[in-house]
Amino acid sequence: MEEELNDTGDDKIKCIDVPHIKQIYTWDCGLACASMILKYLNIPFTSNDIYNIQVKDLLRCGENVWTIDLAYLMKHYGVSHQLYTITLGANQQFAQSSYYLSNFTKDEDRINNMFEKAGENGVKVEKRSISIEDIIDHIKNNNLAICLIDWLKLDCLWCSKKLCFCCFDICSSPYVGHFVVICGYDLLKKHIYYKNPNTSTELCCCSFSHFDKARQAFGTDEDILLIYNKKDEVT
Numbered sequence: 001m002e003e004e005l006n007d008t009g010d011d012k013i014k015c016i017d018v019p020h021i022k023q024i025y026t027w028d029c030g031l032a033c034a035s036m037i038l039k040y041l042n043i044p045f046t047s048n049d050i051y052n053i054q055v056k057d058l059l060r061c062g063e064n065v066w067t068i069d070l071a072y073l074m075k076h077y078g079v080s081h082q083l084y085t086i087t088l089g090a091n092q093q094f095a096q097s098s099y100y101l102s103n104f105t106k107d108e109d110r111i112n113n114m115f116e117k118a119g120e121n122g123v124k125v126e127k128r129s130i131s132i133e134d135i136i137d138h139i140k141n142n143n144l145a146i147c148l149i150d151w152l153k154l155d156c157l158w159c160s161k162k163l164c165f166c167c168f169d170i171c172s173s174p175y176v177g178h179f180v181v182i183c184g185y186d187l188l189k190k191h192i193y194y195k196n197p198n199t200s201t202e203l204c205c206c207s208f209s210h211f212d213k214a215r216q217a218f219g220t221d222e223d224i225l226l227i228y229n230k231k232d233e234v235t
Helices: 029-040 047-058 067-076 104-116 132-140 208-215
Strands: 013-015 079-085 125-127 144-150 177-186 191-195 204-207 224-231
Touching: 029 047, 029 067, 029 144, 029 177, 047 067, 067 079, 067 104, 067 144, 067 224, 132 144, 132 177, 132 208, 144 208, 191 208, 204 208
Parallel strands: 079 125
Antiparallel strands: 013 177, 079 224, 144 177, 144 224, 177 191, 191 204
C-alpha cells in the first residue's frame, strides 16, 4: 500500500508530482514515459503526435523502442537531456538473447547509425555508468529520468507484480526490458520512487538495492536518460 510522503525540506525525501500515463500496448512503455515527461514540462503534445512522430516520421522504429529513440524524441521536443549508457550502439551480446532475438538484426544498423549521428543531431550521449547517488543528485534539482530496467528484477513495495504481468507477452524470458520514470527518493528509508506506465498505481517504490539490480541487469546496458527541467539550448 502506498504510504504518505512528507517532504522533509532538507532533500532527504523528495517526490516530484509527475502526471501518470499508462501505456496502451505491450511495447510502448517508453512512449508512455516520454508522454509523462512532456506533460510534466507543460510541452504541448497529443498521444497521436507522439506515436506518429516516434513510429512513423522521425525514428521509424516500429514497435521496437530503444533508449536512444527516446533521446531523439526529447531532442525533437526541445527537452534538455543526457543519455548515459555503457554501450554506444547495439550490444552484440544481446543478439542471441530471447528478448532481443526476433528484432536485433533489423534494429542493429538503425541503432548504430543513431548513436553515430547523435552529436550532429544535438542528442547528448555519453558512455558511462552512473551510480544511485548520481541519480539522487539529479532528482534533487527537480529533474526526472527515464530508466531502462529488467522488469523481472524490479519489486515495487506497494503493488503486486502479478497484476502487471498481463501486459507482457514474453514473461518466460530471462530478461524483460521496461521503461520507468524516476521521480523521487527517500534517503532515510533508501527508497526510489518511480512511475510505472504498466500499472494504474500512481506511484511505485523500490529499495535502492533492488532498483540497482534491475537497472544494471544484463540487457539494459545501464541505459538512463536524464531529463532536465529547462529548455534545451542545443539547436
